[in-house]
Amino acid sequence: MARIKNIHVRAGNNVQKGQLLVTLESEGLKAQLAQSIAMVDASQAMLTVTKVNFERAQTLKEKGLVSQSELDVAVTNFRRYGSELVAANQRKQAAQTALEYSKINLPFSGVVVERSAEPGNMASPGQLLLSLYDPLTLQIEADVRESLATQLDIGRKITVKVDSLGKEINAIIVEIVPAADPNARSFLVKAGIEFDSNLRPGMFARMLIKDGTKEVLSVPVDYVKSFGQLDMVWLLKDGNLSRRFVQLGKYQLNQVEIVSGLNSGDILALSAN
Incomplete structure (x- = not known):
């Protein structure tokens, strides 16, 4: 958790990849990093000393000049400071990572939609500071x-x-x-x-989304005559006119769909005359 020092953009700003968005206060993080570096140096120094002591004790044991218990103590100290050095390096890495996160840069080019925090607010992991879109x-x-x-x-x-x-x-x-x-x-x-x-x-x-295609037979509405609930057209075939009842579908502009009663290629007349 850290306090927000500055937010460098506002809603509506066009921002570029790599641009600095937010700066967090980093004095405490820098102090933690310096402390962890000092711990690494101290652990490294102690490991060097205990390694020398271990190697000396091992040589003296081979000559019968020290007891097994003294050698065991030297081994234990060497291993302990080796473990402490590993832990100190991990704390140093964590402090470096935290310090890097004190400056938040944009991973892609985009547009700022909303600014959800202001300088002086506390920022914690998972908290929304800015909303952006690509x-x-x-x-x-x-x-x-x-x-x-x-x-x-x-x-x-x-x-x-x-x-x-x-x-x-x-x-x-x-x-x-x-x-x-x-x-x-x-x-x-x-x-x-x-x-x-x-x-x-x-x-x-x-x-x-197209849902497939369907052939539709339609005729101009002027060719359709209605009598009550019945609809019919005049069909011209071999020079003769005949009445043909049809079932209508959807109207579109000056056309009407013929659901049944006609076939493609039929010739129609406007009237019996």
């Missing part, structure tokens, strides 16, 4: 019905419509969460969006 890696997430999601694959190209911009932007499916929502009967699908400088995180957008 405009090159924006994604859209949408719940897609089961029947359609099971036909999708990673890497498929789709279109994303952003109503507020009046644009359709290309995207590629990058993830399909492999567990369905049993209540909505849908899968969460994520797609990476092609870069557009006008896009912002949180904007509303729609995934446009």
Whole structure:
């Protein structure tokens, strides 16, 4: 935990990879590092001394000039200061790492969305200080019905419509969460969006996914005559006109879909005359 000394950016700033974002107070961390370095030096000095003593005791034991217990003490001291040196080096490494974290640099180029802390606040591991995003890696997430999601694959190209911009932007499916929502009967699908400088995180957008194609037979609405709930057209065949009842579908502009009653290639007339 350390106190924030300075935050060098604000919401809306464009920032570059490697740029300094936050500086934490480091006086205490520098003192810890100096102390750990001194501990390493002291442990190294004691290890050198105990190594000399161990080697001397080992030589004297071979000549019968010292007892086994004296040699055991020399061995114990040598091993103890060897362990202390390892621990001191680990503390030194931890202090160096902590000091490096006192300056927080940006790992990617992006845009600052929100500043969640101010100079003077305490910063602790896991605490949110800044929110940023990379405009090159924006994604859209949408719940897609089961029947359609099971036909999708990673890497498929789709279109994303952003109503507020009046644009359709290309995207590629990058993830399909492999567990369905049993209540909505849908899968969460994520797609990476092609870069557009006008896009912002949180904007509303729609995934446009083609659900196959279907041939539709349609005719101009003027050719359809209605009698109550019945719809019919005049069919011209071999020079003769005949009445043909039809079932209508969806209307689109001045056309209407013929669900049944006609075939492609049939010739129609506007009236019996």
